[in-house]
Amino acid sequence: MVHVETREFGRAIGLSCRECGALEKLGPIFACSQCFGPLEVAYDFGEISREEIVSGPPNIWRYRALLPVPPDVAEKPNLAPGWTKLVKADRLAAELGLRSLYVKDDSGNPTHSFKDRVVAIAVEAARAFGFRTLSCSSTGNLAGAVAAAATRAGLDSCVFIPADLEAAKIVMAAVYGGRIVGVEGSYDDVNRLCSELLGDPLGEKWGFVNVNLRPYYAEGSKTLAYEIAEQLGWRLPDQIVIPVASGSQLTKIDKGFRELIKLGLVEDKPYRVFGAQATGCAPVARAFKAGHDVVQPVKPDTIVKSLAIGNPADGPYVLDVVRRTSGAVEDVDDHEVVEAIRLLARTEGIFAETAGGVTVGVLRKLLRDGRLDPDAETVVLNTGDGLKTLDVVAGQARPTAVIRPSLDALRTAFAN
Amino acid sequence: MVHVETREFGRAIGLSCRECGALEKLGPIFACSQCFGPLEVAYDFGEISREEIVSGPPNIWRYRALLPVPPDVAEKPNLAPGWTKLVKADRLAAELGLRSLYVKDDSGNPTHSFKDRVVAIAVEAARAFGFRTLSCSSTGNLAGAVAAAATRAGLDSCVFIPADLEAAKIVMAAVYGGRIVGVEGSYDDVNRLCSELLGDPLGEKWGFVNVNLRPYYAEGSKTLAYEIAEQLGWRLPDQIVIPVASGSQLTKIDKGFRELIKLGLVEDKPYRVFGAQATGCAPVARAFKAGHDVVQPVKPDTIVKSLAIGNPADGPYVLDVVRRTSGAVEDVDDHEVVEAIRLLARTEGIFAETAGGVTVGVLRKLLRDGRLDPDAETVVLNTGDGLKTLDVVAGQARPTAVIRPSLDALRTAFAN
Structure with missing residues (x-):
């Protein structure tokens, strides 16, 4: 097969089924049309050298040749995660x-969180497929990562989380100004709702990073x-x-x-x-x-x-x-x-x-x-x-002592 | 003056008074012995090239030639902050x-927080002067930075904060396992207490990053x-x-x-x-x-x-x-x-x-x-x-809606 670098997906050549091996065209799909198995990105890498990687930026885009992203991805507005x-x-x-x-x-x-890595790839896929709204079901970290990445990229977002998450994760998902929906149920309930939403007029034009963009997202x-x-x-x-x-x-x-x-x-x-x-x-x-x-x-x-x-x-x-x-x-x-x-x-x-x-x-x-x-x-x-x-x-990470501002108070506290 | 690279402080040649210009020897001091003015690190840089910097690590140690740190600082255990x-x-x-x-x-x-930068330099000074305990007065960020840096470097820590700080900053300062003292008062009260402590047998052998190590610390x-x-x-x-x-x-x-x-x-x-x-x-x-x-x-x-x-x-x-x-x-x-x-x-x-x-x-x-x-x-x-x-x-960063896990509930929420 001849090595082709496309404008939008780099050296990716299609989506291959992890079960039956069938090759599908690159698109916003996640299940094999033959056997319903999960799809993953297939590449024709050609040659890739260490030098090519080392000369790249200090973020995941140094590996852009190994990812389903356009060659100029580092110049687009994104959170530039990685190289932690x-x-x-x-x-x-x-x-x-x-x-x-x-x-x-x-x-x-x-x-x-590591979610910035996967979301960054999903953002590029969303751009390529013309989605204007980024969405996800999340246990918390992903919601914040999607909301932040969407706004940097100039996209809208609507993220779904279990309503009983840690306060910090809720605030962090909401502060970036996108929509955030708390769902009374488990993550698995949230995930199910998102799958239904994708088949509904309300959500059919959305890029769900971990549903219809999952093959790209996961590569991160x-x-x-x-x-x-x-x-x-x-x-x-x-x-x-x-x-x-x-x-x-x-x-x-x-x-x-x-x-x-x-x-x-x-x-x-x-x-x-x-x-x-x-x-x-x-x-x-x-x-x-x-x-x-x-x-x-x-x-x-x-x-x-x-x-x-x-x-x-x-x-x-x-x-x-x-x-x-x-x-x-x-x-x-x-x-x-x-x-x-x-x-x-x-x-x-x-x-x-x-x-x-x-x-x-x-x-x-x-x-x-x-x-x-x-x-x-x-x-x-x-x-x-x-x-x-x-x-x-x-409960365990607390001050050793709380004292009045004096040396005597400190000595007393340390003597105890 | 001949350029000398010392083992412990790189190209630093002394501490100079910001008021009267007097030059003191490098030591755990912060006030001029002549006029009590604040001291800052003086250098004899010699030549420093962009190439030398660019070939360094992706953290503040790429600038080690411009800092009062030893030439092998990047190899020592530290948090390696910077290059944000x-x-x-x-x-x-x-x-x-x-x-x-x-x-x-x-x-x-x-x-x-940016405090990791200044603390990293203070840690090297503490090592050079033989201090085993790292301390500070802090409005919060510094306490966490000191506690984390101390433990990575294998030093003890004892940090002082106003008792009414944000919960996250208290937990973060305490979780690294050092001592943390809450002081009932303002930051300025905490700072005063630390200055007194430095003149007391209890604290005289401690490295207070923003008191007796302040000239080094500030360079960060x-x-x-x-x-x-x-x-x-x-x-x-x-x-x-x-x-x-x-x-x-x-x-x-x-x-x-x-x-x-x-x-x-x-x-x-x-x-x-x-x-x-x-x-x-x-x-x-x-x-x-x-x-x-x-x-x-x-x-x-x-x-x-x-x-x-x-x-x-x-x-x-x-x-x-x-x-x-x-x-x-x-x-x-x-x-x-x-x-x-x-x-x-x-x-x-x-x-x-x-x-x-x-x-x-x-x-x-x-x-x-x-x-x-x-x-x-x-x-x-x-x-x-x-x-x-x-x-x-x-108060402002909250879910747009909280719903039961169903498409109908979502449609109702979005219609409102």
Whole structure:
């Protein structure tokens, strides 16, 4: 096949079905017309060099040749997310008994979660398909990311969230001036409503980033893989711990690693992928432990709202990846999540949201159980910001003392 | 004088008095032994090239040759702040009637405020002087920055804040596991207590980042100037709007611009510096408007807690800079601050804390009054993150509607 760079989708050549492999034309569709399987973007990359990437901007657009975006994407108004820090976490490593550990800290993104990456790709797809309104169902982080990205791009937005979300996430989704609808129900209820809306005159001309733009949107998570490899000095890690909500992020990081190998940008070597869930919403971990291929939906009951997807669309593909790479899916309870948030803050000065507590908690659990190699180079993801889930640590993160403004008062307080 | 690069302080050669010009040896001191004037770091830079800077890391350490830090600073455990986005704010510019506007968005720093920059330099000074405990008086952002930086560096911390701060700032300062003391009083009370503590056996071996380490600490703000110039393509802006709390940041950005000119890294050209305060704590704006050289202390009464310093140490130097550059110091009231936060969020997808509302509000006011040139290239600073001052916008940033999960409910809500 001849390599073609289109104006709107770069080196993407179509959408391929993850089940039957059929190739569809690029469009605002997400299910295979043959078998209803999920679609993902297919490319004809041709040659891509490290030099080409390194000379790009310090954001995800340095990888534009690997994404379904136009060549001039970096010049358009967008939030320019990514190129977040890969922190060498020596103090956390020492505490856990690991030789070499890195935290990929996506709280450094514009709206302080990894969602800015996926939304940035969806915005380009929305522009290409002529959508003027950006929408989503969200557990919170996505709503803020969509609202912010839409306004920067000059698009309208209407985002849908469970009505009982953390206050910070609601304010953050609303402050950018788009419409925000609270739905009395779970994330899965919100998601269902959005799917119905897409078939309704009211929403049929909207770009739902995680429904009809999902194949494009999901590709944004590959940039986590690219950045980790480049920041390690063009090398894949030995082990990586990734949070699992819909499961899309984990499967796309794996896809990113495989693309880098295929393009000769990193050396081919084995790596192990581990998924992390909260015990109160662990459908994929349960399926993994039971040896099942299908994921039974659950009703979420956990403080980890950003991972509270009871019916994860990419659950089965997560199972494929972790089994193929000799990884696992594990879960930690809410108490362990809070402990892990505090451990990461105390050792590395990184204040993670609950999803970061899940990955660090699972990392610790897997090490204790001897299922991670303590001598292998390990990466753990923090995908969100503690400022958005303050309440879960507010009870423990309090002043040591409250005093009148005098040295005597201070001495008395410190003597106690 | 011969150029000497020391192990611990790079190209710094001493501390010079801003009043009498006397040169002191580098040490944990902040007042001139001759006249008690404030000390600042003096350098013998020698030659510094753009190439040397550009080949550095994507954080403030790319400017290490211009800072009082060791040559290997980037390899030490620290938060590696800086290299935050300079956002081309076309939508905000259009709304304000400006031709060319950029927002320097320091909410992208590790603890989401510009304080990470100054603290990073103070940490190196603390290491050099053998301090094991890092401390500060803080209006909130600094406390979190110190606690996070200390733990990453393996130092202890004990931070002091007014007891009535925003909840988010208290949690963020406490979560990193250091000591945090709430003081019943204003920031100026807290500051006084810290000065006393430094003369007491309890605190005499502590590094107070904004007291005995202040000359080093303050240099961190120069990196804002360096980044703005480099990100503009090695060019100074025509006009810049900077928040004024102690006033240190504004004077150091001016110092940074002048250093770049002197080193031949940018072309020499006039630029105008504007200071921004909240009306409820505007001692420097008042002095400017009255044509005074001295700044009369005030008792702060404003929602803008991060700028609520009633007795600003660098107030007179701020007046010098704005008068020398044909700028001004202006203030906006709390209502205008909230409006400006929402304006910035709605147009650019940047959610600023109250200090960002002050700078954007003052920018708007100066334009309306014809005191800023609408055709000149303008930079406005956002130094903090809206997630830390949620309450001020929470009343206005709410869901458009809350509905049951059904299309009918949505149609009804949208019809109203």
